[in-house]
Amino acid sequence: MVAVGSRGAGRAEAFGAEFAAPRRHGSYEALAADPDVDIVYVASPHPAHLAHTLLFLGAGKHVLCEKPLALNAAQAGEMAAAATAAGRFLMEAVWSRFTPGYRVMRDLVGGGEIGDVLLVEAEFGFRAPFDPAHRLFDPALGGGSVLDIGIYPVQFAHLLLGAPDGVTAGGVVGATGVDEHVVAVLRYDAGALAVATSSLRADLPGTARITGTRGSLEFPTSMWAPEVLSVRTPAAPVRIGGAADGPAPQRRIETPLTGIGLHYQVRHVHDRLRAGHLDSDVMPPAESVRVATTLDRIRAVLGVRYPGEAPIPAP
Amino acid sequence: MVAVGSRGAGRAEAFGAEFAAPRRHGSYEALAADPDVDIVYVASPHPAHLAHTLLFLGAGKHVLCEKPLALNAAQAGEMAAAATAAGRFLMEAVWSRFTPGYRVMRDLVGGGEIGDVLLVEAEFGFRAPFDPAHRLFDPALGGGSVLDIGIYPVQFAHLLLGAPDGVTAGGVVGATGVDEHVVAVLRYDAGALAVATSSLRADLPGTARITGTRGSLEFPTSMWAPEVLSVRTPAAPVRIGGAADGPAPQRRIETPLTGIGLHYQVRHVHDRLRAGHLDSDVMPPAESVRVATTLDRIRAVLGVRYPGEAPIPAP
Structure with a gap:
């Protein structure tokens, strides 16, 4: 520098x-x-x-x-x-896309390890004390959970499935008019779904999971800087009556970061x-x-618009 | 009998x-x-x-x-x-509501263990071979994932948060016209959200998680017949730069079933x-x-209607 x-x-x-x-x-x-x-x-x-x-x-x-x-x-x-x-x-x-965990994940998915991707779930949430003057809550500073941290799960879905064909969301808009607590659902015409959760209200461990036709991959913590990747193949489900068996055993892959990882x-x-x-x-x-288009569409569903921003048509 | x-x-x-x-x-x-x-x-x-x-x-x-x-x-x-x-x-x-796991969970939440409930997530999914003659895929037999297994996560959300004020969903409707793969988001005016995932396409472990203002509870497998309950209080998040620390330690509560549990x-x-x-x-x-009203609203978003059924107004 x-x-x-x-x-x-x-x-x-x-x-x-x-x-x-x-x-x-x-x-x-x-x-x-x-x-x-x-x-x-x-x-x-x-x-x-x-x-x-x-x-x-x-x-x-x-x-x-x-x-x-x-x-x-x-x-x-x-x-x-x-x-x-x-x-x-x-x-x-x-x-995040340049961390070792993401590179291993992309290699596994690209290599067909879990078959075709059916469901991508990712989350980023922490409990921020409400402060209307803080940038996270200030519309004039582009506040809200979706733009600041929701982008991590949303880009994760894009990385695996591309731009969605449909976008919907449920969310809680706080006193300053920004989205503080959001679950967005992305739909793909080819048959996949993605869930991107972002919250300034709820502490979440930051998991991400990719479920395919033949197995699943999971980042059990910090999907934005993953140090462990769990693999389940096949993704044997636990049915009624088989509860005691537990799910299929996991294969654990260490993907340590050096430093913070930036x-x-x-x-x-x-x-x-x-x-x-x-x-x-x-x-x-x-x-x-x-x-950014997907983030726009999520905000449009929630009715969150920043000062001076042109209206975004609802999806 | x-x-x-x-x-x-x-x-x-x-x-x-x-x-x-x-x-x-x-x-x-x-x-x-x-x-x-x-x-x-x-x-x-x-x-x-x-x-x-x-x-x-x-x-x-x-x-x-x-x-x-x-x-x-x-x-x-x-x-x-x-x-x-x-x-x-x-x-x-x-x-499920009568299992030991649900009773312990309700006692903990009711006792304020995790504070106010902010987010309820639950899923039920398995990979069913497509068969248009099978009841799961037959509209005349009330097929689809939401009615048959989505009801487990949806009733779970109702148990904790009651009837939602808003309902949306992303879903995949298959060749026979029933919902095969669904993520529904329930929104509550008081500030909570719930996610109910149901799938006939994706094998899912059946997790459920309740995140509150002061901690979280999780059924790590088979939320319809839980045998283990994990408690995290406080629900210390993993922030950027703190990835290596991992999430807050879990307290594990065994809630074994006798038999299948019916x-x-x-x-x-x-x-x-x-x-x-x-x-x-x-x-x-x-x-x-x-x-049933929430299930109706989810199906209305997805456009799934059974033979002879009156139109359900979209929410």
Whole structure:
């Protein structure tokens, strides 16, 4: 890391000192003008992703942008087009996709280990104390569970099944008008379903499960940073009268992370750039637009709209 | 068991011999006329529950009727009214509610162990070979996953949260027009959600989980006949960066069944009758009507209607 930028010199100094960044810019424009910066990791609040990404792309920088890429699919599409026009790399920081656990999971599913995927279930939830001034609850900062953490289970469903043909949801919208507690159901014409649960009210262990025609895979904790993968093949069910037998035995695969795990995506970006690519083959901008479209559709069902946002037609 | 009845003398003989029933009637009318019969367990195909229950109630018998009580809420309401008019006992055989696991679970939740209930999730799924002639796939026999096994997770949600204020679902309707693969989301104005998954396509372990403001309870297998209950208090979440810590430790409570477990409800019925009650306090007819209404609403979203059934307005 060669430089940091922030809205003020003091914040840039403090952050830069903490993480040993030699250059500390007191504005994003100054950072964009830094000739030694090749790629910028945009980690500003959600509603600022669009403007900041356009700023850096316009200055000839590559951009890794914190998830969600944007407030909605329209913004995400604008950012994707800007990256193409600028000839610069753009990726949404869906870091989970680059963890060892996801790579093992994709290899197993792709190799036919569990047959055809029928049901994908994933969740991310924690109990956040209600605070209307906190970004998670503030519509002006793109608050709500779906955009901030629901994106993890939703991108997981997309990774396995693609964009859904139907979207519905049940949810609880809180006092500030954002979705605090949501279960979304994605339907695929080919016969699969996905369930994406996100909550700022309920502590959930973060499980994810993929059930196929011949078995199932499960991340028993932290589906956004999995360290264990359980495999059941066949997915022998427990029927009435057979309760005492328990389910089919699990095969446990360890997929440890080094550190928090955010570095895997950084290495991917470097690898792609060094190989001459201007996008990721794991999380390309078009995929971000598809995921953002699903998030839009979930919010449309729940009636959650951010300030200044055009109405999203209900699915 | 003093007597059995069936559509034909041969079937009644065979079944009666197998289970040592001294009297074997070759018609339901003959069974209804048997003066030594006090209570009848109606276990005919779903669409026959209404007529058979009315027949036996009209003959002065008490009735324990296999789940689902009826094809829809209108029929269930008619049966409930008939029991009241006849002054006879009527209960839907939701046997799970009488198992030791459910009693421990209700005591814990009622005692405030996990705080206020925020999220109820339950599932029942197995992979049934597609056969248009099998009752599970035949609309004329009330086929589909929701009515046959979805009722287990749906009644579970009702037990904890009551009738929902909103119902939605994503589902796959198969070649015969019945719901083969369904995720239903129930929404409660007080701020809770429930997810009821039922499938004739996917093998699922039958988990159920109740997440509250201060912890969670889980049936890790066979939520319809649970033998283990896991308790997590507090339900400490795993946040980003804390993945390696794993979730809060579980407390495991054994709730073994004796036998398959269908006998618990039979004892309950006898206890209620001996105590002079004409309904159950655990699964009264009014509760069956509420559950049937939710099943109706799920089917309405999916567009599944049985032959001769009046249209159900979409929720």
